[in-house]
Amino acid sequence: MKQTPMKIGIIIGGQSSEHSVSLTSGNCIIDAIDDNLYEITPFGINLEGLWLNIEETQNRLKEFMHDERDSLGTDSGKHLLNSPEILSALGEMDAIFPIIHGTNGEDGKLQGFLDLVGIPYVGAGVAASALGMDKALMRNNFESAGIPQPKYLIFSNNDQEHLDDNITKQIEKNIGYPCFIKPCNGGSSIGVSKVLSREDLGSAWGLAKQYDQKVIIEEIMRGRELECAVIGNNSLLVSGVAEIRTSEEFYTYSAKYSDSSTELILPADIKSETLQKIQNYAINAFQAIDCSGLARVDFIADEISEPKIIEINTLPGFTPQSMFPRLWEAEGITYSELITKLIDLAFEKHSSERLEN
Ligand SMILES: Nc1ncnc2c1ncn2[C@@H]1O[C@H](COP(=O)(O)OP(=O)(O)O)[C@@H](O)[C@H]1O
Ligand SMILES: [Mg+2]
Known part of the structure; x- marks a missing residue:
């Protein structure tokens, strides 16, 4: 007997400078999510932080996909508290996949709202999101955990x-x-x-x-730029390590999104000792900020010294071409399976929190 699909809301866009990255990730998730298991509803937040209704979000996402627009715009949308229809649609969701990078999406504020209304969601909770967003707080926590850093x-x-x-x-x-x-x-x-x-x-x-x-x-840290992914709540899975090579001064915005000469080398050609150290530090970093769900942890390592941590990203880029899904693909977990796994982790976390309360 076919099960009724679970209702998953995806929250996309947002006010940060990574608005369009979020729309790209969102479109890819909508395309790839297993529709035998899930029915997905997009919730768009425009550049001013206002919420679009579902139909408008769907239309604008299509236009974004066809290069007819580059954002959800600023011309329409409502404050969430003035949108009873959006609030009640959110309330009908079994879980939320928030894929808004940066301010008001990745920094714990959206996560706090979802906690308050009691909806399970993918990824880190309030504290870990806030720590992962703030490079000063993040570094304090890495220091306490003894993770080498600049x-x-x-x-x-x-x-x-x-x-x-x-x-x-x-x-x-x-x-x-x-x-x-x-x-x-x-x-x-x-x-x-x-x-x-x-x-x-x-x-x-x-x-x-x-x-x-x-x-x-x-x-400045010198050496090769290496990235590693972690998923899980209490029991963690760590991926292999990939290297980023850029012809620019460092891994800049253009090297990330437009420079076709940027190379992603997977697996990175590094000594097994370095690989193990990076995997261990990635797990330490995940635990140091009390993370859950997913994270990508970035390092710089040379041949001689200890790998040093650049940062942890609690909502890393999530298109199939992005590093995070590719690291898992290399472990045999497809993009679509990864989405399912993250949603399962959201439910796992939510039910363990309810037991604690
Ligand atoms: N201390 C450092 N030494 C060498 N390179 C660095 C250092 N900090 C950042 N970088 C370079 O700058 C890029 C962006 O820095 P990062 O801290 O990751 O900021 P963002 O959160 O914007 O990605 C890194 O991917 C790396 O290429
Ligand atoms: Mg970075």
Whole structure:
């Protein structure tokens, strides 16, 4: 007897600079989800944080797929509290797959809302999402867990729009050049700069400040860029390791999304010792932020020193060409099976939380 499909809502778009990445991932998930098991409903959030009705989301997603538009726009949509029909449609879902990267999607706020209304959802909970989004908090947790990472300095001073001598001296004394400057809350390398000398410091600082009040300065890590994926709640599965090779200065926005010369080498040609270390640190990082569901953990490693962690992503890019699904494909888990697995994990987490309460 055929089972009634479960109702899965997918929440896409959002206000962050990764809006269109979310739409691409969303379209791919809708295409690939096992429709014997699930009936999927898209919930679109536009660039202003307003919610579109379901039919409009479906139409705009199709237009996005056919290159007729590049976002869900700003011209329509309603505040969620003024959209009883969207709220009640959300309430009918058995589970939600939130695939909004960045602010208000990956940082725990959407997850908090879903907790509040009691709907199971894919991925990390509130605390892990917040820690995984904030590069300063993330680094504190990695430090406590003993995971090797670059030296870093955090500046959370709100009114410091321009670099002054005092900050410059602190950076030069503690970090030196080349260094990396990043907004603490961000993604897709937006606002990230590699700084070679004092002359570039001011503009890099200004760029990072455009995206976040809080800025992190890091010592440069040298070596190959390697990525590893983890799935699970209490019992964790870790993937193999892939290498990213880019012809650009570092893995920039264009290297990620438009430069066809960027290469993804899977499996990475690394020593088994390095592979094991990365897999262990990936699991440590997942646990260090109390993550659940899924994460992609990024590293830089050379031949001599310990691999060092760049960051953990609690909602990594999710098109079939993205690293996260490809790492699992290499382990024999297809894109569609991966979606099913993540939804199962969402239910598992939800029921264990209910038992605890
Ligand atoms: N400390 C560092 N040393 C060397 N490269 C770095 C460092 N930090 C970041 N990078 C480079 O910048 C890219 C983006 O940085 P990341 O911290 O991952 O920000 P985002 O969250 O925007 O992806 C990395 O993929 C890597 O290529
Ligand atoms: Mg990154």
